[in-house]
Amino acid sequence: ENTCFVLTLMVPFSFPLSKCALWDPVPMGDVIGAHITYYRNPKLSLVEKTLRLAYRHAKQNEKKSFSCFLLGTLAVNEDGEGITLTIDRFDPGRDVAGGSGKIPTASLPGDFLIPCTVNAWGPCSDNILVHSAEDISLAFKGLHQSLCSKEALDLSKLLTVRAHIFFTENLDNLHFSFRWASLTVANILEYTPVKSVPIIPTALARNLSSPMNIAQVQGTYKCGYLTMDQTRKLLLLLESDPKAYSLPLVGIWLSGVTHICSPQVWACCLRYLFSSSIQERVFSESGSFLIVLYSLTHKEPEFYECVPCSGQTELGFQILTCQETVHLFKNVEPSDKSPIQFELSSENQNAETEFFSRICKKIPIKRCVCEAVGRESLYLLARSSICIFIV
Structure with missing residues (x-):
């Protein structure tokens, strides 16, 4: 034998x-x-305590623009057809020597990190942008690297999320205006x-x-x-x-x-x-x-x-956005049982999607639209705001 x-x-x-x-x-x-959005748009589930903590830190900050981080966990829904990002932690971040921004203070393996800016400027302008040109370029490189490397691939590495939150106070009322923007791979x-x-x-x-x-x-x-x-x-x-x-x-x-x-x-x-x-x-x-x-x-x-x-053999990128307003009361105990829900979509046309389109024209990439095979693919492509593909 x-x-x-x-x-x-x-x-x-x-x-x-x-x-x-x-x-x-x-x-x-x-x-x-x-596709990550084929059957259902990605959902964001923000725990109210996390939002209130970000609000208190921003209010105590001397500057009107406060940079921080929201942390959460990305999971596939039980039916397997969509994803939900549960955002349940706040991290004020710490400054990096040289004034090049902040880094998280308590990020753990598996955490989904969301760079966030909280402002107390008053009513939110429709022209406020979540991403800078550098943010977009770095996101492209990160998504590409996640697919090319030998490291274990987690679904969370194929989606980036950034946030901009504006708040105003009126007696016992708190008004929050959210700007969410996400970059992901566009390939179907x-x-x-x-x-x-x-x-x-x-x-x-x-x-x-x-x-x-x-x-x-x-x-x-x-x-x-x-x-x-x-x-x-x-x-x-x-x-x-x-x-x-x-x-x-x-x-x-x-x-x-x-x-x-x-x-x-x-x-x-x-x-x-x-x-x-x-x-x-x-x-x-x-x-x-x-x-x-x-x-x-x-x-x-x-x-x-x-x-x-x-x-389609080139790697492509797509932007998903969400703009929502949320009203809370100052002195009400937040409930973890009813998190605040948001939905990222490629259907939205706003300042963020227009900026994304302009920036992509300056990066050495080519716009390309796939011919869909089947009605569902045609439907997805029809509702996609932008698909950018690397040559």
Whole structure:
């Protein structure tokens, strides 16, 4: 038995000689669109105590413009079709030597950081901007770096949020005007269910098919890569496996998500498309790659082809905004049970979106609109204010 085991290890792994017809591309269902805003706009849930704390610090500050940070946690909704950012902490920040702004004083791993400016100038002007040109440029670089690096990809790294809050007082009334602005990746992906592809029964593959798989035990989703042997069977690789960055890859596997519509699937697919660490990606004749999904709702793995919308291969960016007014009473105990709700949308046209458009024309990028495949993609593109794609 030991001799057979050694001989098995010595057999060299080789990718199929022909890179054509690696799997059956016949659709087994309808095309499914994917984007962080595809089914539902991102929600912001601001705990009232956090807002009141920011207000008190800003009021005590000598300057009328007070820079600080709001902290929260980004999570995928229970139905898996949207995201909610719960903002429940305030950080006044501390000044950096040289006067180059503030940094957080108590940021922890996993915190979603929101740079915020609180003003007591009176009524809010419609022309107030949340982002500066430098903010936009740095956000583009950060989003791009998150997709290109080998570091573990969290969905929160594909969304930036900044805020500007104005407050006025009138007797016992507090009036807050909010300006939220977010930058994210604009690329739309499309998934098509296909027939199952044989999987080599490695320890990893057996673990992912078991009720107590690695994602269930660790309480989070897991993602890795797919390659293929000469018999056209899939070999599942961990992200940390060095072979994942030397062998030809045909796609990704995911475990621990509810279903294919999850924004986490979208994020992992973007990482696969734009990672600078992957040496060779092998696409189908139609430009698709494979997704093997070990979902929380199916016993057997699901198989999908993934393709960028209309073959769009450049990385794009999009702005989402929200402008709302909130009224509170000074001497009322805040309730954590009813946080203040906001919704980020690409439909809004305001000074922030116009500024974003002007700045993008000065950055070496190209505007591009994908031709949508299917009515849902067409609807999403129609409601998108701006999509900017890097050449």
